[in-house]
Amino acid sequence: MNNARTESMVLTVGFILAIACAGIWQAIVEIGGGRPLQALDLFRRVPTAANLRAYERDLEDASWLTKQLRPGMQYRQFVWLKEAGEKVLIGRDGWLFYKPGVNVLLSRPRPISGNPGADDPVAAIVAFREALAERGIELLVVVAPNKESVYPDKLTWRAAGMSGVVGPKTVGLLRRLDAAGVKTVDLFAVFDRVRQTGGPPLYLIQDSHWSPEGVAVAAKAIAGQIIDYGWIERGDIAFEIRPAVVERVGDVLRMLQVPRLEQEAVPETIRCGQVIRSDTGATYKDDPDSQVLILGDSFLRIYETDEPGSAGLIAHLAGQLKQPLTSLVSDGGASTLVRQELYRRPALWKNKKIVVWEFVERDIELGAEGWQIIPLLPIGKNSE
């Protein structure tokens, strides 16, 4: 060592102060706020590997220092480096994408866990279809395309000129479903055709979901297919569309978890079409006795229970079929959770002839709780 003594002393003292003060200040903040010292939680838990991990995570989440530094760092990374964290990918022309979804499109298939009843979508869908068939109910599967599958050109300069892309995992899934005789709606082809004709975007710019135009196109395609199969006939209730404008800060933008960016962002102005009953003038409402049950995720929720209400896929599909539907929505849970909920609510089966099951493309790999095979209640319990 050949260090200058004064510089060494200053650096040493500065370093010690820097690492020691964080903990001391945290204690002051906690005591000042009348809270128990988080650090002492260590002695309140059995020191197992899991408890130690949890303790470390809690300590970090509660840290005053982390709370002070994290937003500023993330804001600067976003502004200077266009780095948007674990969940967000910045595309072209201000378009934002949900990064885990993009990763599903790009990455190799994950290895199967070895439990075929847990993570194989085809096994779960076919089992569900067969259980429905026993009750005389038809199944129609709708894979809602990821935003990047419809707008790859908005993701990267290298995809300029591409109007749509279907990932190998999705192609594989649709082929296997087709081979198993499961009916599906190919929204990828439908959206691609619509894109070729121009018009407003089918997806929102700051959000991972479809736009009102995307909703309308999807509803028309699904209804057309249901009628073509002859499973039911169109009803006799007339619906009309009433314009409704909402302002929305996209979910992808909110995933950045940087409040300053949310404050600075200009919300998207979205022109929705609210579905109105022509006879009463009331906004669309579900009917538990409908012939059609629609299951799905946030792609059903957006504009439907979100603002402005009754303007999402459920209402628009009802408008196309001229009859109200029964719906069951589980945000991010269309792979398994929504069927678990269905199991708990047998009353929803009343009068059903068709189940439309929507899930977003990325859930092929990212579905919450995987793709479990969920039994249906025995037929005798249908009419509860």
Next chain:
Amino acid sequence: MVFSSYIFLFSFLPLVLGGYYALPWVFRRLHRSEVFLSRSRNLFLLLASYVFYGWWNPKFILLMLLVSVVNYTGGRVISYPKAGPRQKRAGVTAAVVVSLSLLGFFKYGMFFQTNINEVLSWFGVGGIGIFQIVLPMGISFYTFQAMSYSIDVYRGDAPPARSLADFACYIASFPQLVAGPIVRYRAIAQQLIGRDHSWEKFASGVSMFVLGLSKKVLLANPLGGIADAGFGAQTLEVSDAWFGVTAYAFQIYFDFSGYSDMAVGLGRMIGFEFMKNFDAPYRAVSITDFWRRWHISLSTFLRDYLYIPLGGNRRGPRRTYLNLAIVMLLGGLWHGANWTFVVWGAYHGLLLAFERYLGKESVYHRLPRLARVVITFVLVLVSWVFFRCSTLHEAVLYLAAMIGLGGGTEPARLLAAVLYGRNELVIMALAVVVLAWPVPSYEWSERLTWPKAVVLAAALTLAVMAMCSQAFNPFLYFQF
């Protein structure tokens, strides 16, 4: 516990440093001797190190303790004044066999079982039930250190440890416990008895630690994202494949050398002096040169405890090539229980043997220095493909993509979105600048100046800010 974590930096480290430097103050007031002080400091470090290690999984402290007791006992047997050559040999053999058996069981048990099943499946025979074994973190490092003690004492290169606590402190010492450098007992025996502490030494430790932390948090972690995207992609264009493997080469260097820098730095803070583990390896002009600069503590360990006992280069050219191949093959296997590591080691062994065969007068050695650096780097990049991929099949597909046989699909075009963003390009450029910096961190930290202090303060601030905004990122070498 990970050095680049909130709990280590802001809880564990200040408490340990506080306790360590408070001990003399307490014991001098109690009029205790210097020997007592040095022993108590070692004991304090041992306890702190067990907390550090047990943080990952408390059960495995017992395993480390077992390795320590076995090798310490081996050392006592070897150094027993009345012990004859047979007893000494028995002592060292027992210590080495027990250590290697534990390493073999925990590290290679699963590998062995899955390969047996693979072979059985060739003959249409059903496989055996797999007995699940959890790999204890850092076991490869601390068993090697423990064995170095028994062997050094047997060879007379080092005195036996004065107590089990001292020896266990050497094995468990938290700065280098889980990912090296592999500290040999003879290099540290004297330091366990007495160490120098000074402002200058502590400050140089801070310098090394901050540089290492910055390498890990500011470079290795973001580079890891690029490498993961490349190696995780279903299909790759040629440029993407090369970009991905280059990012991985940078990541593994900054990750591992960052850890080593932090280890050296933490060691200096508590008075230890550990060896330099990296010396600008990507500026190597040959694979032989690369191995003089990369993971120096491992390559010298393998040289002294494996290559030379095998005969080194003293038994003619053919035996030299064979010895090089054996050493690198085992070196590969040391990194992980997977055929990819075996191939990685064999590849390096072959290249070392080939360079030895060419000799120093070959055409290759007459090329300009820059050309040799580039050729060496490309050869190393190819080897990292095996190191990074989890199966040989994956590695072959990746290598195929590097020669243009992997892209052409639409999703491959989208990969640009995750590989070539502004952040990724800036990080890669920054990595190149740091790699090209003429003074390596080990030398840079030796003499502190005011400008350097300012750089270190800025680097620490940035690294802490980045650390607080990143997800959990363990070091790559923890898995070895």
